[in-house]
Amino acid sequence: MLLTTKKLTKAYGSHVVVNGLDLDVERGSFTAILGPNGAGKSTTMSMLTGNLRPSSGTITYASGTKIGIVFQASVLDGNLSVRENLVIRAKQYKHVEPDKIDQLIEQLGLTAFTTQRYQTLSGGQKRRVDIARALLNAPDILYLDEPTTGLDIQTRHAIWALLHNLQTQHQLTIVLTTHYLDEADSADSVFVIDHGHVIAHGNAASIKAAYAPDQLRITPANTEQLSSRLRSGTFKVDNGDFIFELRTAQAALKILTDNQDLIQNFQFHPGTMDDAFIALTGEEVR
Numbered sequence: 001m002l003l004t005t006k007k008l009t010k011a012y013g014s015h016v017v018v019n020g021l022d023l024d025v026e027r028g029s030f031t032a033i034l035g036p037n038g039a040g041k042s043t044t045m046s047m048l049t050g051n052l053r054p055s056s057g058t059i060t061y062a063s064g065t066k067i068g069i070v071f072q073a074s075v076l077d078g079n080l081s082v083r084e085n086l087v088i089r090a091k092q093y094k095h096v097e098p099d100k101i102d103q104l105i106e107q108l109g110l111t112a113f114t115t116q117r118y119q120t121l122s123g124g125q126k127r128r129v130d131i132a133r134a135l136l137n138a139p140d141i142l143y144l145d146e147p148t149t150g151l152d153i154q155t156r157h158a159i160w161a162l163l164h165n166l167q168t169q170h171q172l173t174i175v176l177t178t179h180y181l182d183e184a185d186s187a188d189s190v191f192v193i194d195h196g197h198v199i200a201h202g203n204a205a206s207i208k209a210a211y212a213p214d215q216l217r218i219t220p221a222n223t224e225q226l227s228s229r230l231r232s233g234t235f236k237v238d239n240g241d242f243i244f245e246l247r248t249a250q251a252a253l254k255i256l257t258d259n260q261d262l263i264q265n266f267q268f269h270p271g272t273m274d275d276a277f278i279a280l281t282g283e284e285v286r
């Protein structure tokens with residue numbers, strides 16, 4: 001493991017905001033931390049990055065691990081150009097290879113903007129410069145606190161592709177928080193946290209399988225006959241439709257083929273991370 005936490009806890013007075021978190025992050029993995037507002041994600045990240053002292057518990061990195069951080073609010077100077085910002089930031093580290101800035105500019109697709117002032121860039125372009133800044137010291141692990149919040153869907157996809165590229169081509173370990181649950185679909189490891197606890201952990205597929213069943217909705221051609229053919233208790237009735245919660249698409253296919261003579265219409269809805277998230281954390285707004 002590159003990183004392990006044991007019983008990581010942060011309390012402000014009697015308010016325990018991170019409550020005994022056990023996290024494991026494997027070298028080279030892509031980890032997403034999900035949770036509703038106020039769940040403790042940013043507090044956790046601040047502790048992992050050394051910006052906040054835990055109340056108790058331990059954080060252990062493999063020896064020599066270098067950390068890069070992309071903060072929610074940029075730390076760059078809006079009046080300086082992309083290159084000027086990177087040059088100034090590079091001076092804050094002991095060893096930045098001489099061609100590192102050019103390399104990052106190219107890698108992050110910033111070549112066309114090098115002389116443009118940071119504050120005049122679009123949201124997605126800014127994010128890419130923020131990421132370049134965090135990579136100056138060639139970190140082993142890159143933390144990003146909600147890197148795609150406020151970006152349009154195309155830009156979110158582009159940032160996500162960029163992060164996956166950094167992971168696979170450059171063996172970077174990535175840990176990020178996000179509110180966009182669909183983004184967690186491609187993470188190797190997902191921690192869902194709420195009230196400072198890990199309430200689910202696995203990859204997106206295992207979390208969906210456990211907490212977000214697939215749904216099959218059938219409009220019967222003949223309600224009585226279909227009802228008497230099916231085992232009672234295997235479905236609910238909603239507005240005359242029969243609703244099944246299933247583990248696999250195969251199970252849906254079987255119901256449909258076995259009963260196609262009595263079915264007028266159907267809809268199949270595969271379980272999503274949104275469904276799993278609501279099942280885990282409830283509907284109420286925090």
Ligand SMILES: Nc1ncnc2c1ncn2[C@@H]1O[C@H](COP(=O)(O)OP(=O)(O)OP(=O)(O)O)[C@@H](O)[C@H]1O
Pocket residue numbers: 012015017035036037038039040041042043044
């Ligand atoms: N310095 C502080 N003093 C007191 N309470 C704090 C402090 N910092 C955070 N909290 C509380 O800790 C809880 C967790 O906050 P945190 O910012 O970690 O949540 P989050 O999961 O990142 O939420 P969001 O998705 O809204 O960013 C919140 O209830 C917040 O009010």
